[in-house]
Amino acid sequence: MTDLDSFIAGLPKAELHLHIEGSLEPELMFALAKRNGIAIPYASVEDVRAAYAFSNLQDFLDIYYAGADVLRTRQDFHDLTTAYFERAAADGVRHAEIMFDPQTHTARGIAFETVIEGLLSACAEAEANHGLTSRLILCFLRHLSEAQAFETLAQAEPWLDRITAVGLDSSEIGHPPEKFARVFAAARDKGLKLVAHAGEEGPPAYVHEALDILHVDRIDHGNRSLEDVALTDRLAREGMTLTVCPLSNLKLCVIDRMEDHPIDRMLEQGLHATINSDDPAYFGGYVADNYRAVAAARGLTRAQLATLARNSFIGSFLPPDAVSAHLKRIDTYLAAQP
Ligand SMILES: Nc1ncnc2[nH]cnc12
Numbered sequence: 001m002t003d004l005d006s007f008i009a010g011l012p013k014a015e016l017h018l019h020i021e022g023s024l025e026p027e028l029m030f031a032l033a034k035r036n037g038i039a040i041p042y043a044s045v046e047d048v049r050a051a052y053a054f055s056n057l058q059d060f061l062d063i064y065y066a067g068a069d070v071l072r073t074r075q076d077f078h079d080l081t082t083a084y085f086e087r088a089a090a091d092g093v094r095h096a097e098i099m100f101d102p103q104t105h106t107a108r109g110i111a112f113e114t115v116i117e118g119l120l121s122a123c124a125e126a127e128a129n130h131g132l133t134s135r136l137i138l139c140f141l142r143h144l145s146e147a148q149a150f151e152t153l154a155q156a157e158p159w160l161d162r163i164t165a166v167g168l169d170s171s172e173i174g175h176p177p178e179k180f181a182r183v184f185a186a187a188r189d190k191g192l193k194l195v196a197h198a199g200e201e202g203p204p205a206y207v208h209e210a211l212d213i214l215h216v217d218r219i220d221h222g223n224r225s226l227e228d229v230a231l232t233d234r235l236a237r238e239g240m241t242l243t244v245c246p247l248s249n250l251k252l253c254v255i256d257r258m259e260d261h262p263i264d265r266m267l268e269q270g271l272h273a274t275i276n277s278d279d280p281a282y283f284g285g286y287v288a289d290n291y292r293a294v295a296a297a298r299g300l301t302r303a304q305l306a307t308l309a310r311n312s313f314i315g316s317f318l319p320p321d322a323v324s325a326h327l328k329r330i331d332t333y334l335a336a337q338p
């Protein structure tokens with residue numbers, strides 16, 4: 001490990017954009033297939049990894065939804081989430097806001113309860129074992145209908161005190177945020193925070209809609225906002241957090257090369273950017289790998305990396321006193337550096 005690698009690993013950070021289904025490593029996929037007696041269309045772990053070559057978001061989503069089929073029991077969801085927390089703890093993650101896609105599972109006949117109870121028990125264990133706190137974000141699949149999103153929100157009702165936010169993910173183009181205006185308003189009325197993927201593949205207009213029609217608290221990705229100067233200025237002025245995912249951007253061809261990543265341009269323009277892993281098992285790395293990849297390619301300074309880590313706590317849904325405590329931990333960490 002270089003000095004910069006260990007600086008990044010030790011830097012206290014929050015992860016704000018992580019799909020738990022996207023943390024399903026091929027080894028666990030095989031183990032769960034075996035445990036549940038499910039045939040999968042791959043001969044080996046190497047075969048699975050070889051299939052992870054994507055030219056766009058939809059290429060990835062097709063494989064990602066198929067992979068999730070091995071998740072059947074509460075124990076499966078618990079084991080998946082625990083495996084993520086182990087990796088996250090090793091990467092210096094102190095707080096994680098985890099997205100899950102209930103519709104991917106309920107469509108296969110898996111009960112909402114099975115999914116969420118598995119996640120919640122792993123979250124409690126991670127806090128006890130690693131001091132790693134977490135929140136859950138229920139994502140609606142935007143390629144499905146508004147009515148199906150409402151159905152999912154109704155299924156979540158008994159757990160709403162343990163769900164912090166709703167989000168919007170899956171195929172972006174052709175499914176603008178506006179399609180989910182009413183279900184987001186209903187979620188807000190129930191006291192939930194709101195996030196949405198916007199400007200990953202979709203145009204800046206989708207980011208405008210997420211802000212003006214959905215009234216989101218954070219934008220997931222948001223890369224294409226940079227094409228619109230007025231939008232960029234507005235995001236900066238309003239202190240809107242963007243949950244940026246460099247390795248995802250590379251694997252899904254949002255950028256051609258990591259050297260082209262706009263992360264430092266975002267910071268220079270006053271955007272509250274953060275670094276996250278999105279779907280680490282599919283994109284080649286967890287959150288510290290994302291910091292390292294973009295730091296190496298863009299020559300980021302320690303000060304810039306610390307700003308990104310600070311932004312991750314400031315943009316989290318933690319209460320202000322917890323945010324302040326984490327920011328102090330970052331200062332203490334920086335002061336102790338040689
Ligand atoms: N990067 C991404 N964009 C949209 N939907 C997703 N679901 C999981 N990862 C996603």
Ligand SMILES: [Zn+2]
Pocket residue numbers: 017019169197220278
């Ligand atoms: Zn995502």
